[in-house]
Every structure is written in structure tokens, then in C-alpha cells.
Amino acid sequence: MYQGAYGENIALFMIGSLAGIWMMIIVSRWLEKFSSDKIAVLSSGSILMLGFQSHFFRLLTAVLQKVGITRELWSFDLSTLVGSLAIVIAFYPIILFVKRYCPILMGMRK
Secondary structure, three states: OOOOOOOOOOOHHHHHHHHHHHHHHHHHHOOOOOOOHHHHHHHHHHHHHHHHHHHHHHHHHHHHHHHHOOOOOOOOOHHHHHHHHHHHHHHHHHHHHHHOOHHHHHHHOO
């Protein structure tokens, strides 16, 4: 969808959008079963993740290239999903640190 690869076929675009909405509903219901305090920390720090994700992406790319995995080998598939999850997990302690010592970065006052 993000590349506009559906061309002029609006039906495929609509099917893809409905599938995306349905997946969001499934994931939301699945996440209800987990500890809500961890999810609340991640959601409160989403602005921090958005601000620094490019730095983590470059770091992850550099580490993968050192290991021998080039960027062409990890296109949008399972490895990208694993990388995204690694970034979210890596941000959890960072969010806790920033929330405690530098809350202004997250739009909070002391």
C-alpha cells in the first residue's frame, strides 16, 4: 500500500485496507492479555520512539552489515519485523529512564 503498487485497482486497495484494520483489531485484542503497565509505558513513550527510531535503525543496519547481512537481504519480511520488535524492546528501559530523569523530552513537566 505504501508504494501504491495496486495501480488503478481500487478493489485490491480496499481489501488490503480492510485486512489491515482487521489485523489491528486482532492485535489489540491479543495485547489485552498482557500486562497493561508495560504496554502503557511503551505507548507513553511512542513520541520518543518516533524521534529516535532513525538512529536505532542506522545502528541496527550497521550491526547487521558487520555480521554480513546486507540491506538487500532483509527487505520487508520477517527480519524487518524482528528488527522492529528489537527496537521496541530496546526502547523500554530508555523510556523508563527518560520518564524519570528527563520527562520534558516526552512532553511532561516535572
